[in-house]
Amino acid sequence: MKLAESGEVKVKTTKPQEVAFAVHKGSYQKLGEVFGKLVQWIEENRYAIVGPSVTVCYNDPHTTPEEELVSECQFPVRKRR
Known part of the structure; x- marks a missing residue:
């Protein structure tokens, strides 16, 4: 499907942007x-969160079994001094 700018x-x-991320396989209910x-x-490794979190979903929950869902959880970070 093509989406034109509108x-x-x-x-x-x-x-x-430097980000800390973790890849999760399984239910979205575990993302928290x-x-x-x-x-x-992030805290243990002396980074600071510098923006809102992002969740990237790599497959479609309508066509992918729950245990096969792959998500990436991200926070933009910077190293603390």
Whole structure:
């Protein structure tokens, strides 16, 4: 399906951003736990979260069995001084 830029769809260029991320395979219901563990890792490794989280879903929950769903949880970060 092609989507042309319109009032609902916009195209923008973003600058490169360092992110901490974790890949999760399984139910979306577990994403809260994944983000919690990711925040813990960020703090333990002296990073600071500098923006909102992002979830990237790599497959379609309507056609993929729940146990095969793959998601990437991300936080933009910077190293603490």
